[in-house]
Amino acid sequence: MDLYEHLESPMIFKISFNELLKTYEQLSNSDDEFLAIKAKRILEIQKPYPDLREGFTDLSLLETYKKPIAAILQDSFSPILSNNEIKTASVPFQNIFFNTSNRFKELIKKAGDDFVLKIRNMPEDDTYIVTCTIILNFCYGYNLNLKRPFFYEIPDEKGILRYYKILYNADFCEIIPTEAAKKITPEDYDELLDNFDNIELWKEKFPPNSYIFKGFVISNIFDVTDDQSISNVKSSLISKDKRSDENFIEKFQGVFSSLLGIKDIRVGFSIYNKEDDTLEPVYGEGMSSFLLNNKEINPCESILCGWSYNQLLKEKKFYTISDVDKFYKLSQGKAPQIAVLKNQGIKSAILAPIADGDTLLGILEIVSPEAKVLNSINANKLIDVMPYIVSAVLRSKKEEENLIEAVIQQECTSIHPSVHWKFEKEAKAFINEQLKGNQAVFNKISFEDIYPLYGQIDIKGSSETRNWATQQDLSLQLNSVKTILDAAFKKEALPIYEQFIFQIDNYLENLKLHFQVDSEQQISEFLKHDINPLLAHLSKLKELNSSINSYKETIDAKAGTFYKHRKNYDNTIASINKKMASLLDKKQVEAQKMYPHYFERFKTDGVEHNMYIGESITKEDSFNPIYLYNLRLWQLQVMCEMENAYYQMQPNFSIGLDVASMILVFNQPLSISFRMDEKQFDVDGTYNARYEIVKKRVDKAFIKGTKQRVTQKGKMSIIYSQKQDELEYLRYIKFLQSKNYLDTDVEIVELQDLQAVTGLKAIQVSLLYHKNIEDKAFYTYNDLIKEIEN
Template structure:
């Protein structure tokens, strides 16, 4: 926006050199200047018109040499080559004297036509008028009000489109204000009100009338180039905007300011950023107007991360500025450099964006002209880098939130160990959607992982639950029959006798055992036949106490006897909670040994699976040593689990025991995420056999005995390879030396299961430990080393 001239400067301005001449006369007479300057007095006597108001600039031209000398008191001749200064009629853009640098760089015609000024409404005459009023207020009313805000002119070069920002300093020592009539008094309250409405020109001119004052003399304008400081300040302000680096228009505005800072109309701005997996991401092409971070090296999606060996990787790793002054002659070009050259970039400057010492992205500046950007150039943007970092961090956080929302929608909660892969897939899906593609979450699978399956099951939970239900129903029926008989003893109603008879039938049936549907039948009988009768006699005073006694035995929520079932459910829940919390704590500690995927399921007990393998991690190599470590860890875990349940037993309302089992699968398998069920399943026909065995192994019987493999106080290990049995025997030897298990190891063969045959098992009895079971990383490492040394 150019300077507005819709309002004229209202005060009369008159050019006069009188004060300047009087300055010289006084300086010569007082000896402030050397004696040879006395000849100046003669020259001034011969030019009396210079002391008069000057209406015609021809007077100045007539005495140009003398005027030039007089102006040396205002502007030093030594500063002519670099100082942008000019002398003008008071508050007018009419110059009669200027430095060579000013004439070479600026003109008041250019300022009037091309400049924008930091004044409300961009109207320079408003600024002039208020400034004049403040000077009048100071001189004639003794009110000294200073506006600290500097005056800034922004001038755009019409050829290059680049902006220059100048701070304007004004000198007024050779200007005076003439009051044509005695100034009218202004109430102090009015003065205060005026200062609150400082840019309300019409209000000010009601109290300070232009016809009452004139400005005589001249003003000095000094223009100081503050382009770099002001543009950097503006960039910092721009970067506070939410979409500063993603919206095309905002990004272009920041780029334009950087061009002005560097004085390079062809400079290009870009941003590369790093994803959550610490991989460099060079944004690839999408919709032209899509809101996204844009890199100068953007390329195809497939090649977006091929940064290895590039200057980007160097700058990222070394955390320092890197400048390549000519990419075409750069001897170590990678695909990224080749892409830059293909995009018209010959000269590039990279500045890493750091947060807490870690590189989160890269500021890119580039030019098509070799050599324009150099190491010294980096200093010009150094102060803005923290704001670019903050803006990029905001974009990354918003993107991460969007990606996590996609993952939540597609996958629900994800285990931290494999979260990196889901974030990677979610980011790819987000990019595709932003390009307008119809995309779904890519396949997520992990190959060559070793499973470790374990089960801590509540012994005979189904039988215990059925027994509890049976006892509750029997008590409820007996209480109901007894109550109805007492009511019938006084009422003698046929309906009561009929319901009493039905109650007896239900009692006899339930006493013999629970069959399928018995529970729902009895509950339905209590709800629709017993309860309405009891409610009917609720207000009968003869039976009020008996009914209250009956209701006292009923659960307030379910309306039936729920004592033993509740005790069973609470005991089961407490066992499951104890085991679950113990597993969570133990596996979190075990993540330090080697990152692994962990999942658990809760039924009448807890079953859990760990998956181990290199594919589950980004940068760790899996070794068979870790598999042995985790197998020993699993045995220690079960010893500790048994101990915790033994300690829990006094708190259980129903006496329940747990059985524990391990299924060993000696071959690696593949797991694949199934979006429809939002969980991992094994992948491949052979591996599915492992899943079938998992589902059925807890019901396994010892061959030719009819005895269940799983027993309270024991750990059973199921396998089908002799070498696995030998490995576990070594672990058992070690656990026995630590008094965690008893010495005897049972070697068992199992009855065939549907889909699985030839299974073998080892079974050991857990001893009461005399020392804590070590499940921490250091303890486990010592345990595995000790176990190996024994053999």
């Protein structure tokens, strides 16, 4: 086999001992008689084999010249140190060894038959370029410092990965340009300095096989497992997205396995909550705590015995259990930290406090299924890595705090991504003013010349339905109380019982005939202040105890009253809002991709939303009215889909409710600003305020000359004031009719004047529905209701 059969390199590597033999030629003239005789003997050994000076690429000659090579390298590879030193003679950056120490051979043997030795941190693509930099230094006198430590990763007989650092001795090599070598000019050198990753450029300046390397290198190899393990701990801890990396814990356990020289150890973490004196799990992919053993949270006093509690939490010292079974017997199973480990099949463990000074942050848990392999002696190896774990936990806590703040900002404020750039800009200006020592003021956030869009899906008759639910619950509760009082009056005919029964009858009559806004409060006060103390007294009577207990069990703990029908109502409203909001949010993601715009939605008795679109929001010179028209059509289509989604889920509700949809069209651009006190955007100026007035009042408006509301179930109502808006939306309706979203019964109506608002009109058109997702037929509202009822 030839050395260059599968190798592309700027150098032809010839194994040669010429430079080493030159050193022996000098030693042959030494005044030291012993050295001179030995040097002459080595030169005589080489003399019959000129290839050893001239160099060769045929690897089979390594076996042919095995004995003379061993003799020539005897001083470099002392037999006395062969069992201790890890040493090889080789070709640079290649796995070609022709003289190795006994210890190196033993390491490779223990690694296994399928092990392939490879420099861990030398990418194959870089080998060519690194070789070129060596030529620049050796042949052209440049001082390119590319020295970096190279490593081997070699598993031991237990399969534990150990790390070995390689130091090259290149004293006995020479590099000679061939006729194919191109002379490197200063201009070439300058160009190469800025193009390390451009392999084609390096190959152009240093063509393959254009230089000859004659010689060999001696690799001195050192076991640096402890140092590298500590470095790997640091690297693992500073990596991003540790909690979501499913391989993080596995790799981290491998690092500790190498550091401690123990196979099959596992690593866990628990976080200390000082306020509650509890341990909590670290949430993340594959992360666990052996002390908690799948519990979400646990008081420290129930996890640790008194001595271990003091050792870990007070003294902040390592706590080790070398033999879990032994100590379980000694403690008679009463030490909770030992019992929980034994239940998980753990035989030995190290618990290390993660402490920042006097502040305990958490506990590092290292466990093994083998007894005595983890103990108080090798626990000391953790001393060097604990500072990095502490730093990582502190950084993680800060990141978590920042994440919590980000979630709060995202979920609890109205700072939409489309306008976040403006807030960021003003925040930077605010911080810069503070740093200059000036009185910083957060500037007003406003956007001018933007177009508003507003839509709502309102739950029809929600107030009446809630009143009905309240009437039902209060009637049930009052009747239950009346039954108990009737029994009490029969037992003990006190006039006060009769008076309470009379009062209950009045309440029940009023609930049937004319339920008022304050009826609920009056009855609740009566039950709380008059009936509850009375029932507490009556519960002492054996005859009434059972019925009173049954009554109490029916009371909702939070509401303090019967809450069956109102709960059904509240759950129905919540389900409707959740479904509608979820669909709208999902569709919004697509809309933002079409063109960025501001969006916000609110859940009330239904879901309403605001959108603003315009140049000042996008910050780019790209706005065109076509994007406004597109968003209007998108809004109309999505609201049709939301209505459909509602009526497909309506049969699942315990209370039957209808919805009505409305879109408000505002023709003129306006200005909005962020109100810091309310944490939301609002219109700016008196003229723009008209838009907000219309928004708040229009859904209650009547069609002119009737007592019929403009918003109706089964219909889409589009409210506007300008003729051009009417024509625009009639085009959209025609398009959606072709898509079977809307029916053909288009009607244009005038609205009665509102306070300070006149001249409004509405386009009304019936929606078409599907019974379910699979259904391909289309139904009007009345058709759909008939289908549902049947």
